[in-house]
Amino acid sequence: MSARSETLLWVAQRASAGLLALCVTVHLATILYAVQGGLTGAEILGRTRGNPAWAAFYTMFVLAAAVHAPIGLRTVLAEWFGWRGRARDFALIAFAVVLAGLGLRAVSTVFA
Amino acid sequence: MSRRLAYAHRLSGIALAVFLPVHFWVLSRALELDAFLAWTEQPAVKLAEWGLVTLLALHLAGGLRVLALEFLPWRNWAKGLAAGAAAFALAAGLAFALAL
Amino acid sequence: MSATLHVKVWRGGADGAFQEFEVPRRESQTVLDVVTHIQRALDPTLAYRYACRVGMCGSCAMTVNGAARWTCRTHVDKVANKGELTIAPLRNLPVIRDLVTDMREFFDKWARAAGQFRGARTRADDFARVSPQSAERVQADAAIECIGCAVCYASCDVLARLPEYLGPAALNRAWTLVNDVRDAAQAERLRAVAGDAGSLSCHTHMSCTERCPKNISPTAGIAGLKRAVARAALAGEL
Numbered sequence A: 001m002s003a004r005s006e007t008l009l010w011v012a013q014r015a016s017a018g019l020l021a022l023c024v025t026v027h028l029a030t031i032l033y034a035v036q037g038g039l040t041g042a043e044i045l046g047r048t049r050g051n052p053a054w055a056a057f058y059t060m061f062v063l064a065a066a067v068h069a070p071i072g073l074r075t076v077l078a079e080w081f082g083w084r085g086r087a088r089d090f091a092l093i094a095f096a097v098v099l100a101g102l103g104l105r106a107v108s109t110v111f112a
Numbered sequence B: 001m002s003r004r005l006a007y008a009h010r011l012s013g014i015a016l017a018v019f020l021p022v023h024f025w026v027l028s029r030a031l032e033l034d035a036f037l038a039w040t041e042q043p044a045v046k047l048a049e050w051g052l053v054t055l056l057a058l059h060l061a062g063g064l065r066v067l068a069l070e071f072l073p074w075r076n077w078a079k080g081l082a083a084g085a086a087a088f089a090l091a092a093g094l095a096f097a098l099a100l
Numbered sequence C: 001m002s003a004t005l006h007v008k009v010w011r012g013g014a015d016g017a018f019q020e021f022e023v024p025r026r027e028s029q030t031v032l033d034v035v036t037h038i039q040r041a042l043d044p045t046l047a048y049r050y051a052c053r054v055g056m057c058g059s060c061a062m063t064v065n066g067a068a069r070w071t072c073r074t075h076v077d078k079v080a081n082k083g084e085l086t087i088a089p090l091r092n093l094p095v096i097r098d099l100v101t102d103m104r105e106f107f108d109k110w111a112r113a114a115g116q117f118r119g120a121r122t123r124a125d126d127f128a129r130v131s132p133q134s135a136e137r138v139q140a141d142a143a144i145e146c147i148g149c150a151v152c153y154a155s156c157d158v159l160a161r162l163p164e165y166l167g168p169a170a171l172n173r174a175w176t177l178v179n180d181v182r183d184a185a186q187a188e189r190l191r192a193v194a195g196d197a198g199s200l201s202c203h204t205h206m207s208c209t210e211r212c213p214k215n216i217s218p219t220a221g222i223a224g225l226k227r228a229v230a231r232a233a234l235a236g237e238l
Helices: A002-036 A041-048 A054-082 A086-111 B004-026 B030-039 B043-072 B074-099 C031-042 C106-112 C135-143 C151-155 C158-160 C168-178 C184-191 C205-213 C218-234
Strands: C004-011 C016-024 C061-064 C068-069 C085-086 C096-097
Touching: A002 A054, A002 B043, A002 B074, A002 C031, A002 C106, A002 C218, A041 A086, A041 B030, A054 A086, A054 B004, A054 C031, B004 B043, B004 C205, B043 C068, B043 C168, B043 C218, C004 C031, C004 C218, C016 C031, C031 C085, C061 C151, C068 C151, C068 C205, C106 C168, C135 C168, C151 C168, C151 C205, C168 C218, C184 C218, C205 C218
Parallel strands: C004 C085
Antiparallel strands: C004 C016, C061 C068, C061 C085
């Protein structure tokens, strides 16, 4: 991969990290609030269903994670497992697509 | 300290990447959510949940350390960042344990 | 203070082993004094490097009780563990013999990181005027006192995994030149420090910054290079 592409991946990693820092903070606070007094499916869905603001927030969260995780794994695979090259990159693109797909499906179920 | 936190950041990142697809899959089967939530009442699963939330907090803290080092003007506090990040992760893990 | 130090010294090449010596303990003794005593009084075949003995030349760095250090300015008091010292060659560099490493790759990387100054003026031009207070000069000043001892290089975790990584010293040098307003080869330098082996591979473990005997923070300079490389990539100039 060219130096420019490598650098743009680094930029995407940091940009998604900045977004995720915000999302994860909100998510952690929500978890801490929600688990008090136990969880039920109805309670969770009652809070989430038909709430476009939360749906938009979690859509952004899912997409940022789908960008962030594969780029991080890319470095780990190279440094710890010696796996570099195109096969690795295609595998990671597939992982990104699966992650985004599963995540968006979850968002549509929980928030629709 | 920085070095240990960097490894913790990497390991928690790998764990989250593995966990995320499972998390999404469970959520997208919302109709069975109650059966799943009943399952999560088991102590071992509770412990695993606590682990995941702590990992998320740890990965967040480790990531904020990296972003601060890379994007903020260099100051002498840079060497103390790792300790602050570790403390944050610990606090988040503790808060979740208390809230459970 | 016990009367003698128990010292283990690396002997041979990469497949060598530690040899043990008893060295008399002295006041204000440095690790380099210990090694010199062994070579002069106990075993004249011991190979090691030093020159200035006062922390200027950067030639005497070794691994002392597990950490890379400049041995001429490291007091035994500070590092001996219950009267024991283990002295080995620097990590991340090929061992030639005993405590001497082959530093060619270390210095070749300075060249590969475009670590040479490339001016555009001729002797007919006037002096360049750089204010000591200018932002660039302040950045360069913070990084310029490197003595090339390779302590940072030997301490770097990334290099242990990625041998082609340019390393903290070469990147620190490139950073001083990125901040040299007289230099005319900036685009080329950013290309040299981008990519797989360049600044973006730094994981900010900060081992280099914690170990540098001159209190330079290569991590800070490398972060500056990352931002410069990212800006160039976004502008399509890489």
